[in-house]
Amino acid sequence: MRNSLAVALLLVAVSAYAQGGGPALPDRHPAPRLQWQRVAGDDFSVSMPGHANFKTQELTAKNGHRVQFSSYTVDLGRSAYMASYSDYDQQTAISLDGAIDGVVSSWEKPHVISRRTMTLYGCPGQVVDLTSGDYRVLVRAFKIGKRLYQLGFVEKRDEYLPAHPAAFFSSFRLR
Numbered sequence: 001m002r003n004s005l006a007v008a009l010l011l012v013a014v015s016a017y018a019q020g021g022g023p024a025l026p027d028r029h030p031a032p033r034l035q036w037q038r039v040a041g042d043d044f045s046v047s048m049p050g051h052a053n054f055k056t057q058e059l060t061a062k063n064g065h066r067v068q069f070s071s072y073t074v075d076l077g078r079s080a081y082m083a084s085y086s087d088y089d090q091q092t093a094i095s096l097d098g099a100i101d102g103v104v105s106s107w108e109k110p111h112v113i114s115r116r117t118m119t120l121y122g123c124p125g126q127v128v129d130l131t132s133g134d135y136r137v138l139v140r141a142f143k144i145g146k147r148l149y150q151l152g153f154v155e156k157r158d159e160y161l162p163a164h165p166a167a168f169f170s171s172f173r174l175r
Contacts, residue, residue, distance in 0.1 A: 039072050046083045047171035050074045065092050079155035081168050086148045094148050096126045099141045107132035136160040
């Protein structure tokens, strides 16, 4: 089970990139005490609660063109964190709707809590919050030029607190 969250989160990203491109209650529980580490990609950085595993691979978009997909994942067993990016060629349009549709469709019997378009880190983006079985899933997708970024968080529903993904999402920085 330990690897299943990271694998599921990675599959969310793989599925998503191939698409072609009332107030909240106060959080009374702090995020778990973990050894947070800064991960630095070529044009971004993000903090993750542990050593991130890096993977890069070449995949194929819906239009048949190649896409370079890279991800950093941390799997804590009952929760997982992922920061990924996909680089597209000039002929491939990146669809944020397609990316989020891919995320939602990759989960079994997803129940979308919220989905919205917004500006993320100064860029066009979309956010989805959903549940699937025993899991709560939050994904942020945004694009800059021909690059699609995705930040993903998955946790067992019975342990989910907004503070858990908040430090991760708020730590993301573009350089």
